[in-house]
Amino acid sequence: MSDDHKRTIAARAALELRAGEVVNLGIGIPNLIPGFLDDDAGVFLHTENGLLGVGPRPDENELDNDMIDAAKRPVTALPGASYFDSASSFAMIRGGHIDVAVLGALQVSAGGDIANWAVPGKDVLGVGGAMDLVVGARRVIVTMTATSSAGDPKVVPVCTYPLTAKGAVDVVITELSVFRVRHGGLVLVELLDGATVEDVKAVTSANFAVDLELRHAS
Numbered sequence: 001m002s003d004d005h006k007r008t009i010a011a012r013a014a015l016e017l018r019a020g021e022v023v024n025l026g027i028g029i030p031n032l033i034p035g036f037l038d039d040d041a042g043v044f045l046h047t048e049n050g051l052l053g054v055g056p057r058p059d060e061n062e063l064d065n066d067m068i069d070a071a072k073r074p075v076t077a078l079p080g081a082s083y084f085d086s087a088s089s090f091a092m093i094r095g096g097h098i099d100v101a102v103l104g105a106l107q108v109s110a111g112g113d114i115a116n117w118a119v120p121g122k123d124v125l126g127v128g129g130a131m132d133l134v135v136g137a138r139r140v141i142v143t144m145t146a147t148s149s150a151g152d153p154k155v156v157p158v159c160t161y162p163l164t165a166k167g168a169v170d171v172v173i174t175e176l177s178v179f180r181v182r183h184g185g186l187v188l189v190e191l192l193d194g195a196t197v198e199d200v201k202a203v204t205s206a207n208f209a210v211d212l213e214l215r216h217a218s
Helices: 003-014 029-036 086-094 130-136 197-202
Strands: 022-025 044-047 051-054 077-083 100-103 107-109 139-143 171-173 177-182 185-191
Touching: 003 029, 003 139, 003 171, 022 029, 029 100, 044 086, 086 130, 100 130, 185 197
Parallel strands: 022 044, 022 100, 100 139, 139 171
Antiparallel strands: 044 051, 051 077, 171 177, 177 185
16 A cells, blocks of 8 residues: 555545544554644543543654553643553443544454454454444544455455444545445445445445535534
8 A cells, every 4th residue: 555545544434523523533544644634633542551631642742662652652642631551541431431443454344343353364463442443532533544454345245354333434535535334335425535335346346325515424
C-alpha cells in the first residue's frame, strides 16, 4: 500500500471523530490519524497499555522511552492526561467507556462482521485487544485497503478468516470509498480520490447499496 493511500484513509477517518469522544487507535493506518486532527478537535485518544490523553509524536527533545503506545511507538501526553494499568484500561474498554475504536482488518463482511487477527496457514500472534475493543466501543471504524496484497477483496459477503466479532463494524474506510453498515447491509456513502462506483464494485465482492446522501450520517 502506498503512503498516499494510507494518508487518504487516515485523513478521511479523522473526519468521523467528534469533540469529546474517547477514541482508541489501532496499529497501522489508525496511528496516522492524529496528524489529521486539529489542535482544537477535542478528541481524547486512548491507548490500551494505559494512557488517556495521547498527544502528538515526540521530537528528539521530547522523546521518553517509557512513553509508548500499544504499538510500542513513542508518544507524548497532553496536559491533563491520565495514566493507569492495563487492567484498568481494559475495564474501561469492556465497560463501554470507549466511544470509538479505529482499527485495521483482514476482512469485513456485508453484515459488519470483522476478521482482523489470523490468516489460516500463517503464524498467529494472537487477537490482542481487538476482540474487546470491537465489542466494547460504541462505534467501530475499520481503516484498510480495498484489497489484500494478493489483490483479493477485503469487503466480502462472508468472512472466511477467523472472526474477531460478528456485526461489530459501523464504518469501513478504504482508499476508494466509505461504507456504512445499515440494517445488516453495506451502503456506499462516499467515493474518495476520484473513484467511481464501478471502481469500488471491481474490488468489492460483497453486495452493497449506494446512497451518497448518507455521507455524514452517524
